[in-house]
Amino acid sequence: MLEIFQQMIETSGFENLSFNNLFMIVLACIFLYLGIKKEYEPYLMVPIAFGILLVNLPLAGLMSEAANNNPGGLFYYLYQGTNLGIYPPLIFLCLGASTDFGPLIANPKTILLGGAAQFGIFAAFFLATALGMTPQESGAVGIIGGADGPTAIFVTTRLAPHLLSAIALAAYSYMALVPIIQPPIIRLLTTEKERKIQMTQARTVSQTEKILFPIVTTIFISLIVPSATTLIGCLMLGNLIKEIRIVPKLTETLTNSMMYIVTILLGVTVGAKADGDLFLSPVTLKIIVLGLLAFAIGTASGVLLGKVMYKLSGGKINPMIGAAGVSAVPMAARVVQKVGQHENPNNYLLMHAMGPNVAGVIGSAVAAGVLLAFFS
Template sequence: MLNMLNEFWLSTGFSVVSYKQVIMIFVSFTFLYLAIKKGYEPYLLIPISFGMLLVNLPKTNLMSGDGLLHYLYMGTKFGIYPPLIFLCVGASTDFGPLIANPKSILLGAAAQFGIFFAFIGAILLGFSGAQAAAIGIIGGADGPTAIYLTSKLAKDLLGPIALAAYSYMALVPIIQPPIIKLLTTKEERQVKMEQLRPVSKTEKIVFPIVVATFTILLLPSSAPLIGMLMFGNLIKESDVVPKLVETAQNSMMYIITIILGLTVGAKAEADIVLSVQTMGIILLGLTAFSIGTASGVLMGKLMYRVSGKKINPMIGAAGVSAVPMSARVVQKMGAQENPSNFLLMHAMGPNVAGVIGSAVAAGILLNIFK
């Protein structure tokens, strides 16, 4: 009887669980709490945190050679899921605010400064150029772009970079507000912006075609991301393939999000995450994302001055690529400061510009280091 009990005990995960795994299990519990109780981007954070939980439970073998999550992870590893996510984002996003206010491009461009800051920081810490490029892209707060670039340049860092990028995307509501408040005055946060001009259907159809053609001719390496983003937007604005649009906006988006979230979380194995290298990458990513937010807000403050106080500088924070999370943060903060304020559409301009900007930055880095 004692032998049977001993054999049963040895077959359980309790008999071999390490302190590092226990730490990661509690980290996953914390993320689940933030997602479910606090509502912090639950569509991203629940799959990521549950994948993190599963992979750190001993003896599951989910990420081993014949494990379920190992096979699902192949789409992440080979850069298949990110362009598909971009297609879904394009089909779900109105580019009208960017077309109506082209100056938003400046805010999106400014918010990409964090990418190059992290790149330089990674070089100084001893990472190779290709590895530093992959780490730097975390600063754009664009998980799909980070995964895609890393899968091409630094496969060995895919786990920690994917985890960092998606974690920061999900934690936008925690990270951005303190930075925005630190860099803006109450008067600036209360600025009520005028309604954007109407954008014609012709403009909306022509825009993705022109952007895809010009950008891909300039940077062929950006074709998978920019091409899918603009294709998704084109089918949305064409109004002739509603079933394709409905599929991309709903079932396709949610299926890929579930698989991508679970597999990203499943790369958060205790021995990998709780290492000096991974912690350095996570800290660099956080710093880069914070600087990207700050540089976007500072550009917003400059535009606030130049425009005669007509632009709310908070919309610069939406220049990072976390669509639509950062735009929602700006909208929420604007409504708190001035209940009659509606900044969402104004923030979507730099938000869309940030998505395009991060994809272009990835294309540039890919051209240099591939």
């Protein structure tokens, strides 16, 4: 009886619980708190955190590879969708079906703001390289500045898969913190007069324009940056399905059930790659700091180009909309709207900010393609 009891103890999780396991379990509970109580990106934060929790429970074997008589763990097979770069493009497909490119088409100049906001990606890349990271690791860290979780995951699985969990958590954490990070940067770089500027109503965009946009954009960008085709192609296909208005069931499926299914699979498998050795290393601290710098520089770059456009337009463009050039849709645009209304209650900037915001989605995909073309 004692031998049986002893064997039960030796084969239990308590007996095999290491410090790293314990640390990651506590970290998972913190992320669960942030996702549930604070509502920081709950759709992804909760699955990621629970994935971290499950994979760090000793002897559960959820990520064990198939070998001999061991068929392999459940998450090992689900992770192949992340590892092979399947889930992020599917997220883009669903995202395209819920995105309105009308504000960008109505005011095409705002695509420059979406492009300027990607400067943070390349600034962080050079900083990471200067700190001793490899070009592949630097590219994976820099893409955090695009504030686009699926893009960050897609690039990292190809350039630095060993950093996947840390980069994914940093990317989604900063996306969730957009309302906290961006307002101080906006106020620092703009004057009260600039923040109060009211922009005129944009023109109405025809359905023909909306249908042609995803087709033309896919052809144009894919010819310039072929490595961006996977993300851009899926994004624009989803948008085309939405805009033709003849397959509403497909649009409904993409924006609802499929989006949520792929999101939970992506989240738990990213969390399941969370290694305690990585999170307790100096590399993680570099990722956190550089990711924040990338995001801050991207926001600042968009605002600064917005100030240039403000001058060139004779004061008709509110420079704050440049902050929405990062790819956090629609949170960044809502931040601009909120700051604008705080300064001027009659200021309605949301639709104007959505132009650079959706341009940022395209911009981050193009930046990802550039990084993959050079360093993959």
